Amino acid sequence: MPEVLSDAGTPTERAEVASTLPAWFAHQAALSDQAIALTAGGTSLSYAELHQVAGGIAARLAAAGVRRGDLVPVLVPRRHIVPAILGVLMAGAAYVPLDPRHPDTRVAGLIGRVAAPVLLTTGALADRARQWHDGPVVLAETAPDATCPPVDVTVGPDDLAYVMFTSGSTGTPKGVEITHRNVTRLMAVTAGLYELGPDDVWTMLHSFAFDFSVWEMWGALLFGGRLVVVDDDKARAPDELLRLIDDEGVTVLSQTPSALAALISADEQREARLDRLRLVVLGGERLDPASLGAWFARRGDEQPLVVNMYGITETTVHVTYRRITAADAAADAGSPIGVPLPDLDISLRDADGAPTPAGEVGEITISGPGLARGYFRDADTTARAFRTVSWGPGDDRPTYFSGDLARQDADGELRYVGRRDEQVKVRGYRIELGEIGAAVKAHPAVVDACVLTDTGESVGSTLLAWATVRPGGPDAAELRTFLAGRLPAHMVPGELRVLDALPLTANGKVDRRALLAGARTAPASADPAARQPRGDSLEEAVAGIWAEELGVADVGPADDFFSLGGHSLMVIKVVNRTRRELGADVPMRALFEAPVLADFVGRVRAGSTTPPVPTAS
The missing domain is CATH 3.40.50.12780 (ANL, N-terminal domain)
Incomplete structure (x- = not known):
């Protein structure tokens, strides 16, 4: 030693x-x-x-x-x-x-x-x-x-x-x-x-x-x-996390932008002290600085400092860093990821691996001591992602090709643009849409499937899936249960629909624009009768909150919050409104545990601090 x-x-x-x-x-x-x-x-x-x-x-x-x-x-x-x-x-x-x-x-x-x-x-x-x-x-x-x-x-x-x-x-x-x-x-x-x-x-x-x-x-x-x-x-549960940050005297907090957005929403309701918190490090997904506007307006941008760090598992967690300020939140100038850590080098390259001209979009490639050894027992994938390329005359180095796209500003700072392939980040998790598609197709009655996100990599993006099935095959609820047994919760699509056929373009490829356009229309309940109100005013009130936040026409007792397009940020909004407007002491996790309207209403009723809501006769 x-x-x-x-x-x-x-x-x-x-x-x-x-x-x-x-x-x-x-x-x-x-x-x-x-x-x-x-x-x-x-x-x-x-x-x-x-x-x-x-x-x-x-x-x-x-x-x-x-x-x-x-x-x-x-x-x-x-x-x-x-x-x-x-x-x-x-x-x-x-x-x-x-x-x-x-x-x-x-x-x-x-x-x-x-x-x-x-x-x-x-x-x-x-x-x-x-x-x-x-x-x-x-x-x-x-x-x-x-x-x-x-x-x-x-x-x-x-x-x-x-x-x-x-x-x-x-x-x-x-x-x-x-x-x-x-x-x-x-x-x-x-x-x-x-x-x-x-x-x-x-x-x-x-x-x-x-x-x-x-x-x-x-x-x-x-x-x-x-x-x-x-x-x-x-x-x-962001409200409980805020309390923990105060009680434990937390000084350094790591968050994905999605998680911080939920924390900001909870902070608007609770106004935590956060008197020891000095640094918030963001990473894991694309940051929209405008999402921090309310936080900076209330708390300023000096205490705590907010830093955005772009990173990749293959280059050991973090690659770049950039302090985010109130001016960034107001500027609407893309997603700044800053400059590389002092011991790493970044170059933007085209599809052939050549450096792109200044100001043009290119693939982020990284060289330096952060590079992983490679992929476990996968020499072919390692060779494709980790290549030796020229960084200048006589300067050939092992380099990781990330698949991420960025543009370099005149001052040398990088702004993240998106992905070259189908990899996305949702609530901080890096996800290959192909892996989810493979899981959907693993069901013996599924003929074909397509998986997309509704808003790319922006905060609050939702995974969407469509499948065609053989006669007598599973409905959307059954298929969702099947996926929940094969994939982590963060990879199960928030909305899943079973179609007679996937729409195709003139070239015979899946028409993704058509699928996304259809996703903006609220799905009909599998049981139309289930969408009829039952005369319970508490249920009607909760259904009204859901409908407004989800942007759908109406919500019935058997409807599932996540199948209607809900995600973690909407959970925060819905639960906060339920607490404020209906006087119910209901925890954030209740909606995750009881996503069907009728079941969630039961949780709300049990936690109500106001007189019972009468049922109409």
């Missing part, structure tokens, strides 16, 4: 000496041994305690046969994520995050692809894990075993730290291989930009199968800060 650095060591100096994540964390744990490192599931651990717990996990993994360079699938609830990841890394292995909220078929498929000898999980999930994994299963929450000697393994900076599977255009997720050096240089560079340190309190809001979690976790733990792992319910 390298010598422990003093407090005077800069982040870059620490990254040079402690060039792997477990070594750097060990340095910080020695410096901050009694400081609180982690708050999760109602329990807090100091740096010394977290290091000890993770060391115990590492010892059990080693005793089960895990060796340097192995992959370890990790299937754990949120409160166990951080010790589990640290334990895998301390064992010299790389973790493969498996979100237990994802459907069984997806989790099982990834376990099968990785074919790792050992799987890390918890007692509550062990039976589920053993259905798909025949080898040893190690439990993350087991007390330290005296028979397991401490792990003493040397890990190099170019060893893998994790393999994260993203959505794949062929219907198969792609595993991105990220090394320790990829992550440590990211944290060293950004620490200098944002003055990260021991006074910071971070939230882990995102799934550890989403690379924002890498930034959240190490931004706290490598610099002596405290990491608060936020429960799923609070992460999805």
Whole structure:
């Protein structure tokens, strides 16, 4: 183990000496041994305690046969994520995050692809894990075993730290291989930009199968800060998240633009203090600065600072940075993503890989130490995406071709334009529309399918799907249930329709314009009788709110909020109006759990603080 650095060591100096994540964390744990490192599931651990717990996990993994360079699938609830990841890394292995909220078929498929000898999980999930994994299963929450000697393994900076599977255009997720050096240089560079340190309190809001979690976790733990792992319910309920930010004294918050828009809407109702919040980092999807106008009008743009960071899993979370101001919100000048991090280079290139002329749109290509090793067991896809190209005379470098399009301003700053292919980002998740289409077509009665988004990559975009089926095949509700069993919730289309045939252009291709035009017309209920009012004035009031927010003519008891085009931002608006206009104490998650009007009305009725609404006779 390298010598422990003093407090005077800069982040870059620490990254040079402690060039792997477990070594750097060990340095910080020695410096901050009694400081609180982690708050999760109602329990807090100091740096010394977290290091000890993770060391115990590492010892059990080693005793089960895990060796340097192995992959370890990790299937754990949120409160166990951080010790589990640290334990895998301390064992010299790389973790493969498996979100237990994802459907069984997806989790099982990834376990099968990785074919790792050992799987890390918890007692509550062990039976589920053993259905798909025949080898040893190690439990993350087991007390330290005296028979397991401490792990003493040397890990190099170019060893893998994790393999994260993203959505794949062929219907198969792609595993991105990220090394320790990829992550440590990211944290060293950004620490200098944002003055990260021991006074910071971070939230882990995102799934550890989403690379924002890498930034959240190490931004706290490598610099002596405290990491608060936020429960799923609070992460999805902006009003509760605002309360948590105040109660925990959060200083650094990472959000997708969609999530921040929901938080801004909740803040308009609650007016949180946010007195310690100094930095909001946006990423994961396209930012429309105008969406921050109300926030800046109320809070200004100095405290907290808002920074937009464009990034890609294949280039280790973040690539560029740009402070966003009130002037940006008023300018209506596209989506600014700024300049590359100091250790990365960006070039805009045409379809042939040649640099585009100044001011023209080109594909974002990246070179530098953030580039992933490649894709897991996929040499062909790796060769297509990671190419060696010229950056000047005698300067040929490995370069990642992102598929993202941008334009460079005269001052050198980049503005994001869109995607070259069918990949989109919805609520922060990178999604290949082809993967969703493949899942729809996997139903034995589906003949063909098309998947689009209604507004490209803008905030609040909704996934739309159309399918043609064989006689006697599934209706839209049945098909939606089928997809929910195969795809994560963020990939299930918000609107799904079954058609007799997909419209075609004169060239025989699917007429996407026609599909999108039809999507703007509210779908008819499968049961017309279900759309008739039942005489319940509370139901009529809730239906009226839904209809106004969704832009549909009317809503019946059997209608599903998400099938009518609802999405997470509309959830915030609908629930806030329901609270304000109907006096109902209903949580944000109620609409996710009860998306059918009649069921949601039941939740509203149970939470009503006003006299019962009479039913008309």
